Amino acid sequence: MRRTIWLVAAVITLAACEQGQEDPKARWTDSAAPASAPVERRWYTQDQVMAGAPLYRENCATCHKENAEGTPDWKTRDANGKLPPPPLNGTAHAWHHPLDILRSVVKRGGAPVGGTMPAFGEKLDEAQIDAILAWVQSHWSDEVYKIWHERDLASSAGLQSMR
Numbered sequence: 001m002r003r004t005i006w007l008v009a010a011v012i013t014l015a016a017c018e019q020g021q022e023d024p025k026a027r028w029t030d031s032a033a034p035a036s037a038p039v040e041r042r043w044y045t046q047d048q049v050m051a052g053a054p055l056y057r058e059n060c061a062t063c064h065k066e067n068a069e070g071t072p073d074w075k076t077r078d079a080n081g082k083l084p085p086p087p088l089n090g091t092a093h094a095w096h097h098p099l100d101i102l103r104s105v106v107k108r109g110g111a112p113v114g115g116t117m118p119a120f121g122e123k124l125d126e127a128q129i130d131a132i133l134a135w136v137q138s139h140w141s142d143e144v145y146k147i148w149h150e151r152d153l154a155s156s157a158g159l160q161s162m163r
């Protein structure tokens, strides 16, 4: 009897997963786009990118540099064992993180992972953080964006099945 209940629960969870994948796709993919347009429509608008530029310059550029190129030697820790600000332009590691994680890095800073980046949750609101991330991601090539997008989709499907 116990076993049957678990089996039923597992089937329901699986079904929830499949449904979970429908929603984010509908949110992200523009099926009405002409064939010549890029397959993936980006999550942000040009207005967000423009709003993000001055906010990035003011809050992030001192460390991550004017064009998000960061520190060339971003993998080498300093004498205190801390990492320098990495590039955010798609050449380093930022594209490994889904959107929710990127938002949370900016809000909470590096402290949760023993890093040195300041937290911006008190200073910037969610729309401002999204605008900055839009500006950052506008530096990513279509290729990098596509890989990130697929990871982001997989992660939001995973989150939905846990709800």
Ligand code: HEC
Pocket: 056, 059, 060, 061, 062, 063, 064, 082, 083, 084, 085, 086, 088, 092, 093, 094, 095, 097, 102, 105, 106, 109, 110, 111, 114, 115, 116, 117, 118, 120, 132, 133
């Ligand atoms: C005082 C320097 C500093 C400032 C200002 C700063 N950062 Fe950072 N940032 C870092 C460092 C250093 C790291 C590496 C992790 C750590 O040590 O906290 C990092 C990591 C990140 C990451 C994770 C990248 C990855 O490859 O995993 C993102 C995303 C990020 N920063 C975005 C921003 C944004 C957006 C702003 C502006 C709102 C900003 N940072 C402002 C220093 C800074």
